[in-house]
Amino acid sequence: MATGTNIRTYFNGQWHDGDAMVMRAADHGAWLGSTVFDGARLAKGVTPDLRAHCARVNASAKALMLTPTVSTDDMVDMVREGLSAYGADSAVYIRPMYWGILGDATAIVPQADETGFAISLEEIPMAPETASVTLGKTRFRRPTLDSAVVNAKAGSLYPNNARMLAEVRNRGFGNALVTDAMGNVAESATANVFMVKDGEVFTPIPNGTFLSGITRARHLANLRADGVTCHETVLTYADFEQADEVFLTGNMNKITPVTGFEDVTYQVGPVTRRARDLYWDWALSER
16 A cells, blocks of 8 residues: 555565565566455554454455465464554554465466465554545446455455546545445445444445455444344445435444435434444453
8 A cells, every 4th residue: 555654564474664575577466466455453552353354364365266375373473573663552554465476377377386475564544533424426336256356355356446436536525335236335435334224223235246344244243232223234325315324334444424425414423423432442342
């Protein structure tokens, strides 16, 4: 990403200060896009769900026909070692990643013989609690498993997200509310999406077109434990037009209130605020 500061890189068995070079021009990942990654966070002195993020990057590698070379436990230890160089109050984006190095005889299929691995740490501040976003409709849709590797957090999926964002930003919105091939809401261009109606929480049911996020699952568990009724179901643009509250969830900022969708406006409501409080209560209890 290289949008942060104070970058550290784990590569070839050791930590390096700075944004170290890790990929060669002839690597499979460089010219044929066999890259996967995941993202975790150090914030408020804790690394919520770090192990789950490290496990998911290994699962993503397998989905992209790459052989993961670092166990989940070892990866967690590597990250913790790298984070020891940062201050107690630092906010750090944690990005483990794999990429293909060799191809088969056709060059297209990555070989299992060798897989590149690195971890990038970048100081990136958490968004302030007052931050919010507006959503717009996009003509671009989430792909399906028969046309893209949607069961991996793969770099090759993100050009589609980028054109979603570019399209709605040109119309004055901050993010896109994205549908699947059937026209049902899947997520935003950058995060999972929730809506609130009459005090109950609704979120698109995972249908194989988007990653059902780790942070998404954590919010659902926290809200349900707090007695909030939560539904994973089919949702349309019309449902969001009638919602009382809408918020996004993802690793980068955990929860982001939505204040508008096209010409509909929302308040930052009590369920959104409660979800944020519950998340940090849980995360800090894991310290």
